Amino acid sequence: MANKRIAKSNKLNGSDLTNEDLLDAYSTMVLLQALDKRIWIMNRQGKAAIVASSQGHEAAQLGSFWALKHHSVNPWFFPYYRDLGIYLAAGINPAELMIGYMAKKGEPLSGARQFPLHGADLSKRIINQSNVVATQVPHAVGSALASKIRGEQIVSITYFGDGASSEGDVHEAMNFASIHKLPVIFLCENNKYAISVPQKLQMAVDDISLRASGYGMPSDVVDGTDFLQVYNATVEAAQRALDGDGPTLIEAKLERFLPHTSDDDDTRYREPEELQLAKQSSDPVAKFKEFLILNKIMTKEQSAQIDERAKAEVNNATNIAESAGQPDGDDFYEHVYATKVE
Amino acid sequence: MPEINVIEAVRQAMYEEMTRDPEVFLIGEDVGKRGGVFLASEGFLETFGPDRVIDAPLAEDSIAGVSIGAAMRGMRPIAEMQFADFVWPAVNQIIGEAARVHYGTNGQVNVPLVIRSPYGGGVRGGLYHSQSPEAYFAHTPGLKVICPATPYDAKGLLKSAIRDNDPVVFFEHKRTYRAVKGEVPEEEYFLPIGKGEIKKNGAHLSIITYGLMLHYCLEVAEILLSEGIDIEVLDLRTLRPLDQELIVSSVKKTGRAIIVHEDTKALGVGAEVSAIIAEQAFDFLDAPVLRIAGPEVPAMPFATSLEDIFMPNTERIIQAVTQTMAY
Ligand SMILES: Cc1ncc(C[n+]2csc(CCOP(=O)(O)OP(=O)(O)O)c2C)c(N)n1
Ligand SMILES: [Mg+2]
Secondary structure, eight states, X not given: OOSOOOOXXXXXXXXXXXXXXXXXXXXXHHHHHHHHHHHHHHHHTTSSSOOOOOTTOHHHHHHHHHHHHHHSXXXXXXXXXXXXXXXHHHTOOHHHHHHHHTTOTTOTTTTTXXXXXXXXXXXXXXXXXXXXXXXXXXXXXXXXXXXXXXXXXXXXXXEEETTGGGSHHHHHHHXXXXXXXXXXXXXXXXXXXXXXXXXXXXXXXXXXXXXXXGGTOOEEEEETTOHHHHHHHHHHHHHHHHTTOOOEEEEEEOOOOSOSSTTOOGGGTSOHHHHHHHHHHOOHHHHHHHHHHHTTSSOHHHHHHHHHHHHHHHHHHHHHHHHOOOOXXXXXTTTSOSSOOX | OOEEXXXXXXXXXXXXXXXXXXXXXXXXXXXXXXXXXXXXXXXXXHHHOTTTEEEOOSOHHHHHHHXXXXXXXXXXXXXXXXXXXXXXXXXXXXXXXXXXXXXXXXXXXXXXXXXXXXXXXXXXXXXXXXXXXXXXXHTSTTOEEEOOOSHHHHHHHHHHHHHSSSOEEEEEEHXXXXXXXXXXXXXXXXXXXXXXXXXXXXXXXXXXXXXXXXXXXXXXXXXXXXXXXXXXXEEOOEEESOOHHHHHHHHHHHSOEEEEEEEESTTSHHHHXXXXXXXXXXXXXXXXXXXXXXXXXXXXXXXXXXXXXXXXXXXXXXXXXXXXXXX
């Protein structure tokens, strides 16, 4: 059985995390935001071919990551293209990530064969094979099946958007996971748009989480811009998984601050007022900061230091990535097969 | 050596590998209590239990996708697609994902997965129980595609496929399941993936084939031997990677080639084989390469008379041989 129960949140901060944990998470969030903003600039400078920004999604990614970090030994992550936060939190350094966005030599996930964030880092237990939306969801369920067959106490988690939730892959995967009570968490980052298509043209329900009941699976809707809400919901889901009680669907409602990708023009389908409002009311980084300062977990001076550190780290990452070379193609034909045919 | 049929060979291969390695598991529709619709896994549920013999919901995409996820974690799933005609919902996961994982992760992750599926016609299966979809998969780098024709090959290749570290699509011709019998050694053996076999040596003409058609071609070779035509019959066994060396050496020896398969002709396996011959053995040819294959209709019709029009048969093969020899 699970070795870590949820500590009752008797602390002021409303979770079982220490204040140091929270500062650590916040620092990562600030770094994530700074890195993400820089990457967007790199795209506009013609140095990064394509970017899908995580801005607006920070709390959903980091809140769930921190929950698994504290409540599951060796969790497996099956994220999607918007989940820069997962990679950063898992310990892939900003320079390596920047190298990925610039498709330079030394890219750790796919050797720059794939779009940014695609490929794998087995040492961090992250696999995100494909650009084909939702295909990672059954992979996560298969990973959970492997854990169950082997009798391992390991949680697998997969991330996907509201758009992806319409794919058969997601439905089939949720059904399968529920039948076999697999230790997997489905985390939907609902930013209300699939590129330009608003949620009301994607589905006839307001909450994607409603779908869980169709599979006999518990679900939770959280404010995906609130780190601690996502954290606590994920802790509960992880506990359920480790107790052998099966999967959970968590719907994290949040806002996408930038166009779908750097190739998109969101002024074609999104009112500027709507976006402005979203940024004001739903900025996960601003919210987290305010919470920490209000609760005296962080001082303004500490906050400024965190910002400075992030800036320096991003500058450093940019320099390293800019000076990296192109992949030389020596291994172009390598790794088509793992077992070679003589 | 005991004589068994193809379905028994498949059953033995899976049984032995599941007994040996607890990381091997079987998943598919009706593979549990029912033992598979063709009884390939008869008795497995009792022996290996429900964790390793999984009756999947009727959802092929997730049968493949979940298997891929487990394989990414190092398990060795055998995923059964009940009929090859129903593999299409899973193609996104098989061709789109499984084939590309090793390349896409720069060699970090591999997918030791076997997709098994009964295929082929001549069984009154109509449009949706007769299909031969092997060329679609064989077109895909990253996959290995096997189409055995005999019990010996089916068992030896399936065992190799289960131990292989790549995704293997393993097509078993339904007509061969019970109709084709052959000797299989009692001791353990493996056959190499990617190697064809000369099933009959000959000097005058090479017939290159695989699957059920192998047996038609062997029959033709025997009939025509009495007329003094000495045919070599090459069974490809694996379609990807193709045994180019064997194809080329056989054609260099005989100077004539016919390719026979049940799948439709245009842009198929026969086209690839004849291109290999053109590229690598052109100077040795005494006659144009011919292809005997399924006709250009979407799939095999249901009525016996219509099915007969679709299926290549010994007469058509003999006609092609005669034409090639007379050139
Ligand atoms: C199967 C598939 N169809 C279409 C696309 C093109 N596409 C990429 S992302 C996307 C929208 C996805 O929206 P959502 O799942 O809500 O994620 P978000 O980008 O909003 O985070 C589309 C249509 C794709 N990559 N894969
Ligand atoms: Mg979306």
